[in-house]
Amino acid sequence: GITLGVAALIGTVGIMTGFKEDIQAKILGTTAHVIVQERMKENMSEYDPLVERIESVPEVVAATPFVLRQVLLTSQSAVQGIVLRGIDPKREARVTELANNMSSGRLTDLLAPVKVRQPPPDDPLGEPVVAERPGIILGKELAMRLGVFPGDVLNVVSPVGPVNAMGMVPKIRTFAVVGLFQSGMYEYDSSLAYIELGEAQKFFNMGASVSGIEVKVADVFRADEIAREIERELGFSHGARDWMQMNRNLFSALKLEKTMMFLLLVLITIVASFNIVSTLTMIVT
Numbered sequence: 001g002i003t004l005g006v007a008a009l010i011g012t013v014g015i016m017t018g019f020k021e022d023i024q025a026k027i028l029g030t031t032a033h034v035i036v037q038e039r040m041k042e043n044m045s046e047y048d049p050l051v052e053r054i055e056s057v058p059e060v061v062a063a064t065p066f067v068l069r070q071v072l073l074t075s076q077s078a079v080q081g082i083v084l085r086g087i088d089p090k091r092e093a094r095v096t097e098l099a100n101n102m103s104s105g106r107l108t109d110l111l112a113p114v115k116v117r118q119p120p121p122d123d124p125l126g127e128p129v130v131a132e133r134p135g136i137i138l139g140k141e142l143a144m145r146l147g148v149f150p151g152d153v154l155n156v157v158s159p160v161g162p163v164n165a166m167g168m169v170p171k172i173r174t175f176a177v178v179g180l181f182q183s184g185m186y187e188y189d190s191s192l193a194y195i196e197l198g199e200a201q202k203f204f205n206m207g208a209s210v211s212g213i214e215v216k217v218a219d220v221f222r223a224d225e226i227a228r229e230i231e232r233e234l235g236f237s238h239g240a241r242d243w244m245q246m247n248r249n250l251f252s253a254l255k256l257e258k259t260m261m262f263l264l265l266v267l268i269t270i271v272a273s274f275n276i277v278s279t280l281t282m283i284v285t
Contacts, residue, residue, distance in 0.1 A: 009265040023185075029184070032095050032243070033223045044213070046208075047209070057230050058226075060215055064091035065197065072157040086195055086197045110136075110194070117131075133174050134196065145190065150178060151176070156175055175195065226242075
């Protein structure tokens with residue numbers, strides 16, 4: 001009884017801990033350990049000096065700027081609302097594991113425009129012409145939903161566009177799929193897409209500004225302390241959030257589930273112990 005009870009306790013707690021670490025690894029494979037953003041403004045300008053100051057903080061491994069916006073993707077067969085991230089392909093590999101999660105293509109494919117064959121805009125049934133389009137990387141589940149493969153084209157629709165006499169007009173641009181990634185998290189694989197940082201700045205009319213800065217730290221379990229160090233370095237105008245804060249709901253649920261499983265197994269072990277005590281008492285009597 002003791003052997004079975006303790007084995008069940010150790011096995012269940014070990015499985016729960018492994019499950020938590022697996023989820024944690026998948027989250028950190030796609031998102032940065034710390035995100036730095038402006039407190040008062042939506043966008044961040046003059047970000048290169050900020051990147052250098054952040055990288056000077058002890059235990060910070062690397063930092064890179066990013067752009068984050070919600071858009072609509074349209075293909076010939078489907079429409080999907082997603083989160084579009086503008087990244088620097090050269091520096092992104094130092095901060096996240098996106099380069100290792102690529103199932104097709106490479107991050108550097110975003111740096112050069114892609115030549116695709118498309119029908120002329122004035123005659124959809126005419127002879128296809130070769131045009132250059134910027135590249136986009138999709139999650140594998142998202143590509144399946146849209147029914148696209150590497151080499152296909154799709155339209156990115158931003159609800160925030162130029163304003164004319166009729167009101168605000170959505171902005172539409174055509175991109176070519178240059179790669180697919182698979183992080184193992186369905187939420188990310190079905191709702192994330194990446195384009196080059198400069199293309200994102202032009203598409204969203206952001207000029208030379210970005211949404212924030214991604215930061216990689218040496219010890220992920222001290223990310224909250226390092227985030228406070230970054231805030232002290234940059235001043236009150238900038239705020240830093242670590243990965244535990246950004247995924248607080250998920251990890252709180254996992255912690256509660258692990259605690260409840262532990263209590264249930266302790267009760268099972270106590271029942272087994274009572275059985276042994278009662279058996280020994282009867283034998284002695």
